[in-house]
Amino acid sequence: xxxxxxxxEKAAACMACHGEAGKSSAPVYPNLAGQQQDYLEAALHAYxxxxxxxxxxxIMSGYASELSDQDIQDLAAWYAAQKP
Amino acid sequence: xxxxxxxxEKAAACMACHGEAGKSSAPVYPNLAGQQQDYLEAALHAYxxxxxxxxxxxIMSGYASELSDQDIQDLAAWYAAQKP
Numbered sequence: 001x002x003x004x005x006x007x008x009e010k011a012a013a014c015m016a017c018h019g020e021a022g023k024s025s026a027p028v029y030p031n032l033a034g035q036q037q038d039y040l041e042a043a044l045h046a047y048x049x050x051x052x053x054x055x056x057x058x059i060m061s062g063y064a065s066e067l068s069d070q071d072i073q074d075l076a077a078w079y080a081a082q083k084p
Numbered sequence: 085x086x087x088x089x090x091x092x093e094k095a096a097a098c099m100a101c102h103g104e105a106g107k108s109s110a111p112v113y114p115n116l117a118g119q120q121q122d123y124l125e126a127a128l129h130a131y132x133x134x135x136x137x138x139x140x141x142x143i144m145s146g147y148a149s150e151l152s153d154q155d156i157q158d159l160a161a162w163y164a165a166q167k168p
Contacts, residue, residue: 027122034168038111042139051138054130057125084118084168 002037007078010071013063015062017056022082028056031077040076086121087134091162094155097147101140106166112140118168132156 011018014032022033032040047053048064064065067075095102098116102108106117116124130136132148151159 014150024120028126028148029129030120030123031118031168035115036108036111036113039114039139041107042112043114046138048139049116049138050132050142054133054135055126056161057130082114084115 002041002073002075002077004074004077004081007074007076010067012080014075015053018079021084022079029049029083032079034077037076037080040079041072044072044075085163086125086157087161088161088165091158091160094151094159097127098159101109102163106163106168115153115168116163119163121160121164125156126161128156128159 008035015023017029018032022031022035024031044064044067047057047060048067050061052060064072100109101113102116106115106119108115127136128148128151131141131144132151134145136144148156
């Protein structure tokens with residue numbers, strides 16, 4: 001299962017686009033705060049595997065390719081727990 | 085530009101999974117309420133074009149393939165305007 005505190009530590013690279021706690025910095029980037037945890041995990045796996053290829057997917061695939069399954073669970077737990 | 089009221093009308097098919105006003109009915113489905121409008125448009129175009137192929141993408145591509153550019157703008161306007 002994901003660890004929200006660990007996820008916060010791992011989210012440093014995410015903040016430029018997705019905000020300090022999941023409120024995005026520009027309209028092309030999705031808000032993540034309060035998003036469904038399972039969906040966030042699925043989305044990160046899809047970016048990692050190359051199953052998303054439009055929009056900002058090239059950037060996201062670059063980041064996601066570095067993430068372990070545990071990293072993905074932790075990041076999803078962190079963002080799901082933030083207030084939208 | 086998207087018309088939120090028109091988007092609400094067009095969202096009837098979305099509600100089973102994404103909720104009456106964008107709060108999803110199960111953890112695999114993303115919340116859409118208050119999501120960034122530009123991101124929502126980009127995501128719908130990606131499903132329509134087949135640039136998303138994992139998770140629930142097959143279902144979403146089926147729905148999105150029926151949407152015009154105006155439909156996509158209207159739906160994005162509707163969900164972006166809902167309270168998260």
